[in-house]
Each structure stands twice: as C-alpha cells, then as structure tokens.
Amino acid sequence: MANQILIRNGTVVTMNDAGDVHFGGSVLLDGDRIADVGPADEVAARHADDGQVTVIDAANKAVLPGLVDLHYHTALGKGWSDHLPLWEYLQTCWYPIIRALDDDAAYWAALASYTESVRCGVTTVNDMYRRLDALAAAAEQVGIRAVLSNDIADGEHDLDTLADNQHAYHAHHGQAGGRIEVYVGIEWLPLASEGLLRDCRALADDLGTGIHIHLNESLTEVENAKQRFGRRPTEVAYDCGILGRDTIAAHCVWLSDTEIALMRETATQISHNPVSNAKLGNGVARVPEMLNAGLNVGLGHDAAECNNSRDLFQVMKAASLIHRATRVDASLQQAPDVLRMATRNGSAALGHQTGQLTAGHKADVILIDLHSQMFTPLMPGNADHLYSHLVFAANGSCVDTTIIDGRIVMAGRKLTTVDEPQVLHKANEAFRRVLDKMVVPGQGR
Numbered sequence: 001m002a003n004q005i006l007i008r009n010g011t012v013v014t015m016n017d018a019g020d021v022h023f024g025g026s027v028l029l030d031g032d033r034i035a036d037v038g039p040a041d042e043v044a045a046r047h048a049d050d051g052q053v054t055v056i057d058a059a060n061k062a063v064l065p066g067l068v069d070l071h072y073h074t075a076l077g078k079g080w081s082d083h084l085p086l087w088e089y090l091q092t093c094w095y096p097i098i099r100a101l102d103d104d105a106a107y108w109a110a111l112a113s114y115t116e117s118v119r120c121g122v123t124t125v126n127d128m129y130r131r132l133d134a135l136a137a138a139a140e141q142v143g144i145r146a147v148l149s150n151d152i153a154d155g156e157h158d159l160d161t162l163a164d165n166q167h168a169y170h171a172h173h174g175q176a177g178g179r180i181e182v183y184v185g186i187e188w189l190p191l192a193s194e195g196l197l198r199d200c201r202a203l204a205d206d207l208g209t210g211i212h213i214h215l216n217e218s219l220t221e222v223e224n225a226k227q228r229f230g231r232r233p234t235e236v237a238y239d240c241g242i243l244g245r246d247t248i249a250a251h252c253v254w255l256s257d258t259e260i261a262l263m264r265e266t267a268t269q270i271s272h273n274p275v276s277n278a279k280l281g282n283g284v285a286r287v288p289e290m291l292n293a294g295l296n297v298g299l300g301h302d303a304a305e306c307n308n309s310r311d312l313f314q315v316m317k318a319a320s321l322i323h324r325a326t327r328v329d330a331s332l333q334q335a336p337d338v339l340r341m342a343t344r345n346g347s348a349a350l351g352h353q354t355g356q357l358t359a360g361h362k363a364d365v366i367l368i369d370l371h372s373q374m375f376t377p378l379m380p381g382n383a384d385h386l387y388s389h390l391v392f393a394a395n396g397s398c399v400d401t402t403i404i405d406g407r408i409v410m411a412g413r414k415l416t417t418v419d420e421p422q423v424l425h426k427a428n429e430a431f432r433r434v435l436d437k438m439v440v441p442g443q444g445r
C-alpha cells in the first residue's frame with residue numbers, strides 16, 4: 001500500500017496509557033494515522049512487506065510522539081529589549097512590533113518560528129498572533145500542526161477584533177486536511193473589558209471552537225484586575241464564561257486556592273511556561289498544587305521574545321528544576337511526568353489525537369539520535385535512564401527526523417518543505433523593516 005512508513009528497530013517510547021517502551025520496536029504509519037506499534041517482529045508479522053513501504057531504520061534512535069507547544073507566539077523580535085519586566089516590555093516593544101507587522105513580515109516570522117520548532121521535535125503549536133492569513137500559509141507550507149488564534153483586545157489598544165478572529169476562523173479552520181484550526185484568542189485582562197470577554201465566549205461557542213488566553217501571568221495583572229474589576233483575574237474570567245474544557249489558559253502563575261478550585265470546576269486547560277515566567281521575572285507557577293487538584297497541565301515556550309529559544313527540551317528541564325529549586329524537593333516533576341506534559345497533556349488540552357504512539361492516532365512522530373554524548377551512558381533496556389536523558393540531558397538538536405500527519409518534514413536534520421537559508425534571510429529583513437515602522441508610545445518613531 002502506498003503512503004506507508006515503517007519506522008523499524010528503534011526504542012519506541014509510546015507515552016500510551018500503560019507507559020509502554022518497546023526496545024527493538026517498530027511503528028507503522030499509514031497515511032496520516034499510526035497503523036501499528038509494538039515489538040519489531042510482531043509488527044512485521046502483522047504486515048506483509050509489499051515493497052511499497054518507505055522504511056526508516058531506527059537503530060540507535062528513540063521514537064517518540066511529537067512534542068506539543070501549548071502556548072506559542074510566532075516571533076519577530078527575539079533578543080530585543082529583553083531586560084524589561086512584562087508590563088514595560090509589552091508597552092515599549094511587543095505591542096509596537098505587532099502593530100507595525102504586515103502580512104509579509106508575519107509570513108516570514110512564522111516560517112522562521114515553525115521551522116525552529118520542527119527542528120526541536122515540536123509537531124503542534126498553539127499560536128496566538130496576528131495576521132492569520134499569513135500564519136496559515138506558513139503552517140501549511142512547513143507542514144506543522146497549528147492551532148491559530150488572534151490577539152483580541154478592546155478597540156483603543158489597536159490590536160485584533162472579534163471580527164478579525166471570526167474572519168480567520170471561516171477562512172482557515174480545517175485547512176490542510178484539518179491540520180490547521182482557529183481558536184478565539186484574547187490578549188489578556190488588562191486590555192479587555194468584561195463585555196469583551198463575554199463576547200469572546202459567545203463567539204467561540206457560536207463557532208464551536210476553543211479559547212486561548214493569557215491569565216494570571218504577573219502580579220501587575222493581578223493588581224490591575226483587583227483595581228478594575230474588584231476581583232482576581234481567574235474570578236473575572238470565570239464570571240465572564242471564559243473558563244472551560246475548551247480553554248487554554250497560559251501561565252496561571254499567581255493562582256489563589258480559590259482560583260485553582262475554579263480551574264478545576266471548569267476543567268480549564270493550563271499551559272505552564274516556566275522559562276518565560278523566569279525570564280520576565282513573573283514568578284513560579286504553583287504546578288504541584290495544580291497537579292494535586294487534577295488539572296491538565298501542558299508546556300509552552302511562550303515566544304522567542306521571552307524565552308529566546310523555541311526548544312521545548314529546555315522548557316521540559318526548567319519545568320522540573322524550577323519547582324525542585326523553589327520547594328527544596330528533588331522528588332518533584334520527575335522525568336516521565338514532565339515528558340507527559342510536553343506530549344499527551346498538551347494534546348489532550350487541544351482535543352487532538354496526538355501526543356502518544358497508539359494505533360489510530362495521528363502520525364506525528366519524532367526520531368531522536370541516541371548515538372551522542374547527550375545520551376551516553378545509556379543502559380540497554382532501561383526506560384528510566386532514557387526518560388532522564390530526554391528531560392535532563394537533551395536539547396532540541398538531538399531530534400533527527402520529524403514526521404507530521406504522516407509527512408516527513410525533517411529527515412537527518414534537513415528540512416524537506418522549505419528553503420531554509422531563504423527563510424532566515426527574509427525573517428531578518430522583515431525584522432528590520434518592522435523596527436523601522438514601529439511607533440513606541442511617548443517616544444515617537
């Protein structure tokens with residue numbers, strides 16, 4: 001049968017319900033789905049080789065589900081003004097840049113962003129940004145799975161509107177065989193009235209789609225909510241119907257016990273972004289308490305502007321270390337749990353059939369080169385040793401091959417869908433052009 005890929009004789013880390021790891025295992029892909037997973041001899045016995053199957057030799061490689069980056073922004077201005085706290089950074093850099101953005105700059109910025117993610121084994125991005133026509137075109141070209149949302153705020157802030165997001169939904173939701181979806185994206189409470197929040201929920205329900213919002217990111221946001229609304233941010237979001245199983249709430253650093261209970265009551269999905277929170281001086285989220293409450297917590301890099309890398313392996317490591325350091329407890333956030341956050345938890349948050357290697361799920365698979373210093377020593381047949389290396393020793397450069405929706409988008413660390421030197425050149429050009437156009441409030445040009 002055509003369109004089949006057999007990944008043979010690898011260490012298959014399934015991340016399935018049973019936590020199976022097959023040493024000397026195979027994964028068979030059929031079109032955009034996983035057809036079979038198991039010990040190599042068993043998979044071979046179940047499927048006759050008709051000579052039509054593309055075979056990938058996975059000896060000395062680990063085979064994993066692709067990583068899910070649950071809170072993401074396409075980025076144009078990495079490394080610019082990166083000494084400022086969140087509020088000042090947003091006012092003097094982030095908002096001026098995304099107001100000056102044009103379609104061409106958004107397109108090349110998205111290509112540069114998505115290709116870095118693919119290089120680091122990320123197969124799904126939950127991307128809140130502007131100019132979704134350009135983003136959808138970039139996602140379609142790269143071949144990445146993308147949930148796109150606008151950056152809705154009250155009109156006086158000159159960002160996106162409900163109508164922008166509605167247009168994007170009708171234009172792109174379901175594009176590329178369902179690989180591209182559109183959610184309703186809300187910037188954050190300091191730029192939103194309660195009326196706008198209620199309208200966003202009404203639009204999401206009307207379209208039958210989800211919501212992506214920044215929530216409880218900084219102490220300044222909490223103080224802003226108390227002053228303007230007389231309540232904490234999650235309480236306002238709850239009252240306006242924003243919370244729910246179809247909502248991705250990013251950050252959630254400063255949750256009170258009451259707010260954690262509201263997240264639990266509404267089964268809201270959380271994206272934990274420890275590197276961004278640390279870099280911007282926003283604090284450390286109460287992840288142990290969230291997990292104890294039964295919340296589903298995935299991981300995000302946030303944006304290259306507040307992380308400086310789209311490497312989710314680095315985020316995994318931080319998502320363990322930051323809690324161990326602040327709680328003085330080395331038992332917290334063990335490697336398999338963190339890897340679960342970066343795969344199946346993120347997938348579950350988005351309602352996707354990805355994040356695990358299980359027959360019937362989508363064919364989003366990465367191969368990791370174990371023949372390197374990062375994975376040495378490695379005890380044969382020892383899953384715990386491998387999990388430890390994946391979370392604590394590896395970085396994104398260990399990813400050899402990235403397959404999304406059954407299509408090989410990177411092989412042997414070479415991208416197959418884009419002209420990479422052109423992408424880098426154009427993204428640099430776009431950055432300089434947008435900087436030239438951007439207007440910083442109080443400073444003129």
Ligand SMILES: [Zn+2]
Pocket residue numbers: 071072073214250302303
């Ligand atoms: Zn963000």
